[in-house]
Amino acid sequence: MACSTNALWAGETTWFCCGAAWGPCGSAGGGACGNCRSSAYHGAWPNASQACWDITRPDLCGEGGIARRGCGSVMNVRHQCSGATVCISIADCGPRTKSFCGEALCCGGTCRTNRVLDLTPAAFSAIGSLSSGMLPVVITE
Amino acid sequence: MSGTADAGKQPGHSSRFGRRGFLTSAAVGGATIVGASALGALDADAAFAAPSRSLDPAVTQTTFVEGRIGAIRGSMLHVAGSLGETHRIQVTNATSLWKVRTTTLDAVEVGDGLYARGVEMPDGSIAADAVWVNIVNLYTTIQGIQKDRLHLAHHNRELVAHTVPETAASYAGSALTPDLSRLRIGQPAQVLGAWRPADDSIDVVRVTVGH
Amino acid sequence: MFTTSAMSAVSASSPLGLLASVLPVPTAGLLAATGAGKLFGRRLRARAARTALPRLTGGNQRATLVLRVTGGAELLLAVALLAAPGRVLPGVGTALLGLGFLVYLGLARRVAPESSCGCTANDTAPITWHSFARAAAVVLGGAAAVAGGRPWWEAAGQDPVPAAAVAVAWAALLAHLSAGPGPGWRIPLRRLRLRLFGNPLGGREQPVPVAASVELLERSLAWETAAPLIRSGLVEHWDEDGWRILHYSGARHDRACACDRRVSVLFAMDAEAHLDHTLGQVIRVSVVDEETGEVLTPEAVPEPRRRLPLAG
Known part of the structure; x- marks a missing residue:
């Protein structure tokens, strides 16, 4: 299955590490899907499963409509400001949307609210700088 | 004038400042772009209509490398990947280097971890566009606040996070500020920082907390 | 129902007797909590999922039900341990519950080592x-209740200090x-210290962090316009005459040589500006050829996706 252009969601993305890694990331493990790797174009989705949803709770931030997309789902992630894109597959559960309700990132006259995606360093750095920490993105599938 | 040094990349102190003077006048004399896009309106659908680039899932023009530095020879970093692979990363004067702050090769040490993005060369090495050394971005809970450090819970273990001059905080989506006084014990916090291999603590660059 | 008076194996006034009388009390407190x-x-569903x-x-539904039933049993045993210290059943029930926990923990460690215990709230x-x-x-605690002699209130009345010491220590x-392996009980103390x-971390008077300038830049039309040229992260930055200069490196396709030429992309912005204080958000962008030093702006700045107010 390849990335496509059907609208899925839009919001903020952060980055996280998973799989074999150095430093504090070493304790992250392979994620909810077991195969997550920092060096792969992987991502974490807040509705990867019911158990995942119970942890991330995007509905508490008004993002209750986020569709279920399980392990292996493919998504195209576009940086809203620069247009840079990366194609990822879902390999973990995240981010903790409920802890950061109401945050907004704006550019191009449009604001994106709430953390709805986490990307591995490989995927995040393909569309932005890791030291920026967070990006507004448009997600298609 | 203040800012990061560039001594490792430029021939000398005076030429660096001469070059900066040239770049400053080029920058200040550049095209001025005015736009309050940061204050834009909420629009759920507009962005989907915006043009997009390649959607080919497997193809990216750049290569990504992750691992720990085993040796530094000149401007070549020899990196052992966490999955057992090895890489050679060429740092050029066009490469951005991050380690707590924007820095130079002098600050990079054997044993550091890194993420790098670049272009693969015919000889198999990677000409780095950007290298982030020891960078971490962790979901944590604040468990203690002291004058020079935070105590964080991360993956069920305590992590000591030192504040540095660059440490900034963002509260509920506000702009980054050096004011850390509004952090509270018990708050979930996203912490971007740099791992210290020597004692397994981190230097905090950015703390983001919600409401 | 058996009473412990018939089965008691320890003398009520001995240290063991005191333990047997008092230990069920903090145990009941734990079970109640x-x-x-x-x-x-x-x-609870989220807790069960972990x-x-x-x-x-x-x-997960059955797991939630198991947690609720266990919680009910714990509450019942807590009440029974406190209210009927002379009875065997609460003690046996508590000991069996504890044994059940041990078996569950052993199984949980085998089937899902990264899962949480689910033991506390x-x-x-x-x-x-x-x-x-x-x-x-x-x-x-359950075994103590089975072996106990005096009700806990009698022990507390007759030997108040030792009984209180044992209860506090066990609690x-x-x-x-x-609290688990984390700082646990230290957190309330840390909170208290902050309150007092x-x-x-207050009183850090600093200039606008570079990260705040970068944050503003990355949300700007200047960034959107120049982003296709940029390949690196922030290479260097410096402040001069109230300007903050941010230097990135990138590449520009040169049709003449059909190759990419290295360029510096420079942004100049107000050193005091950040997202909450945009100061008109005037950002200047320049592109300089790395080899020739030629300033390529504005021809190198790509056509913006939207009409931009360009000046200067």
Whole structure:
């Protein structure tokens, strides 16, 4: 299955590490899907499963409509400001949307609210700088 | 004038400042772009209509490398990947280097971890566009606040996070500020920082907390 | 129902007798707290999902039910331990519950090593020796109730100081084990210190962080316009005459040589500007050829996706 252009969601993305890694990331493990790797174009989705949803709770931030997309789902992630894109597959559960309700990132006259995606360093750095920490993105599938 | 040094990349102190003077006048004399896009309106659908680039899932023009530095020879970093692979990363004067702050090769040490993005060369090495050394971005809970450090819970273990001059905080989506006084014990916090291999603590660059 | 007076193996006034009389009290306190957390706690489904119970019981719904039933049993035993210290059944029930916890923990460690215990109201920590030790302490509390002589209120009346010391020490041990391997009980102390002495991180008078300038830049039309040229992260930055200069490196396709030429992309912005204080958000962008030093702006700045107000 390849990335496509059907609208899925839009919001903020952060980055996280998973799989074999150095430093504090070493304790992250392979994620909810077991195969997550920092060096792969992987991502974490807040509705990867019911158990995942119970942890991330995007509905508490008004993002209750986020569709279920399980392990292996493919998504195209576009940086809203620069247009840079990366194609990822879902390999973990995240981010903790409920802890950061109401945050907004704006550019191009449009604001994106709430953390709805986490990307591995490989995927995040393909569309932005890791030291920026967070990006507004448009997600298609 | 203040800012990061560039001594490792430029021939000398005076030429660096001469070059900066040239770049400053080029920058200040550049095209001025005015736009309050940061204050834009909420629009759920507009962005989907915006043009997009390649959607080919497997193809990216750049290569990504992750691992720990085993040796530094000149401007070549020899990196052992966490999955057992090895890489050679060429740092050029066009490469951005991050380690707590924007820095130079002098600050990079054997044993550091890194993420790098670049272009693969015919000889198999990677000409780095950007290298982030020891960078971490962790979901944590604040468990203690002291004058020079935070105590964080991360993956069920305590992590000591030192504040540095660059440490900034963002509260509920506000702009980054050096004011850390509004952090509270018990708050979930996203912490971007740099791992210290020597004692397994981190230097905090950015703390983001919600409401 | 048997009473302990018929079975009591320890002398009521001996140290063991005192332990037997007093230990059930903090044990009951622990069971009451954890039982109430499971029975009345919010987001129990999320808690159940973090444990090994869904794997062991075949679903999150059943796991939630098991947690609730366990919570009810804990509350009942807590009441019985406090109200009927002379009876055997509460003690046996408590010991069996503790044994059940031990078996569950052992199974959970085998089938889902990264799962949380599910023992207390809000635990997310994986199962450690603390969890096993606390379950063993519950067994011990139950055994003490079976072996106990005097009701706890009599022991408290006759030997108030030793009884209180034993109760407090056992309660502290249980609290420590319940807190898990983290700082646990130190957090309330840290909170108290902050309340008394204020936040020690206050009063950091600093200029606008570079990260705040970068944040503003990355949300700007200047960035959107120049982004296709940029390949690096921030290479260097410096402040001069109120300007903050941010230097990135990039590449520009040169049709003449059909190759990419290295360029510096420079942004100049007000050093005091940030997202909450944009100062008109005037950002200047320049592109300089790295080899020739030629300033390529504005021809190198690509056509923006929207009409931009360009000046200068």
